[in-house]
Amino acid sequence: MGSDFYTMSILPYAAIIVKICRAYTNTQADFEDYYQEVCLQIWRSKDNFNGDAQWSTWVFKLSLNVCLTYLKKNKNNTFVSDLLPDVAIADSQISAEHDIEQLYAGIRQLSEVDRAIILLYLEEKTYVEISEIIGTNPNNIGVRITRIKIRLNKLLNIEDL
Template identity: 40%
Template structure:
């Protein structure tokens, strides 16, 4: 194993939580998460020779992971992504419900219904990345991120209220 491989493995081990977050955000089933994890790792390794260190490795890895997740199932029509959140059966909730837990569930349902790009922006925003950092990862201007984030907040507010009323 040469130094390039050792560096990559070390950096990947230090930042693998990023890949897990992306996999959990975009996939619902464990098997799909594992497949996506492997695909992201492979794509990161293929692109590692082009990593110049101008950005942090974590920022670069987020970009690779998100791009891979967004295009993962487009490559193979047999594995077309199905948003299974809307297909999940209604869960029976006990009578002593926790309103905070209900609001949290409603928010997660609203996030799950967002487009893939909007999910990525929300995830990075919740990770406390600045608009400039999100811009660098997603590949659109910081101003565009700010506009999208404002629109996403409105969508989430409306969808969360709607989902919460349903719960």
């Protein structure tokens, strides 16, 4: 993969790729494998991008499809709560990262489609954008997001999400 392609076409979307890969993996090793595979598939499939959607939407869909494919192949994943590297960080960062990790743990308990929907919602995508990526009606997205939030509230034992 050329460094120019990576720098121009993948790196600007690395944050969403990371979020998707984290939501569908339980270990650091799996995360790294998924991330690498997503980047490889984006590079391999770049010529298939026809411009019908935005590049970011296409990257999200491709990332999601790669992770779902890998997930189906690797049903024997075990839960490991700490995906973050061992680094010295301040207590407030530890608390924030712990909260984020708890959120990802809750998201990992959702169905594959619900994971995708909540990740898109957290990325502040519109209902129309989410429906285009997921392949459903925009009116259904709002209802599903509400149900997902309720489920996450129960999974995480919190009052309001």
